[in-house]
Amino acid sequence: MRIDIITxxxxxxxxxxxASILKRAKEKGLVEVYFHNLREYTTGNYKQVDDYQFGGGAGMVLMVEPIDKCITQLKAERDYDEVIYMTPDGNTLTQGIANEVSLKKNLIILCGHYKGVDQRVRDMFVTREISIGDYVLSGGELAAAVLCDSVIRLLPGVLNDETSALTDTFQDNLLAPPVYTRPSNYKGVEVPDVLLSGDFPxxxxxxxEQALERTAKKRPDLLE
Ligand code: ADE
Structure with a gap:
């Protein structure tokens, strides 16, 4: 997978x-990530990327031209499956969306800032809009990092067997069951006998049962 992030x-x-899994994925050659500084696609001396909004109102808007230049240059070099715009009014990121995006080959991720981007960017280039939750961040960068982490860890070969993504919380609309490691008794608190029984079925x-119980208690909405 190749990811180009515009910011x-x-x-x-x-x-x-x-660090950690994303670094390993890059080192193993399973993902390439490139960062494109929007200011490098400006023309004037001031490297201006944003401007006041037409009609008045507080907050700056990222201009269409530098974004067009950057996306057009990238698209001239290879085909892209998606241009994803990180925005609080996008579709909320779920495990299902992460699974879907992980099957793509080349992605452009556009990070918004200030009041967001000129609507024409969304109309002309963006194929998918993703939010990481109902709160507003100062920009799309941290949201892009969250999306990339959720996607890259799903790429074949990134996780080893012990960290397989198939048993993750949300993978089958259930929360993951409790897990324990050594020691089997810590200050009198014991690991459930069944986990030490060797009886795998x-x-x-x-x-x-634990996954169902935990989901029913903490996230009943997932069972509906
Ligand atoms: N940019 C600002 N807030 C955001 C959010 N919640 N999700 C995605 N991008 C954002």
Whole structure:
């Protein structure tokens, strides 16, 4: 997979890709991530990327021209499956959306800022709009990092067997069951016997029951 991220703040985005699973995915050659600073696609001396909104009102709007230039240049180099715009009024990110996006080959992710982007960017280029929740961030960068993490960890070969994404919470609309590791007794609090029994069908059944119980208690909406 190749991901091109368009942003006015590349420095805010880089560090999540320099640690742990995302770093390993890059090192293994399973994903390439490129950052494009929108200011480099401006023409004037001031490297202006935003302007006041027509009709008045508080807040600056990212201009269509630099974004057009950047996207057009990228598209001249290869085909893209999606141009994703991170915005609080997009579709809320779910495991299902992450699964879907993880099947794509080349992605452009556009991070909004201030009041967002000129509507013509959305009309002309964007194929999908994603929000990471009903709250407003100062820009789309952290949201883009969240989307990338949720997608990259699903790429074949990124996770090893012990961290397989198939047993994650939400993967089958259930929360994951409780997990334990050594010691089996900590300050008198014991690991459930069944997990130490070696009886794998029984363990599997216990996990299913626990997942259902936990989901019913904490997220009954997932069972509806
Ligand atoms: N940009 C600002 N807030 C956002 C959110 N909640 N999700 C995605 N992008 C955003």
């Amino acid at each position: 006015v703040l590349p420095e805010l985005l880089k560090s999540p890709f320099e 029984k363990i599997e059944k216990w996990r299913e």
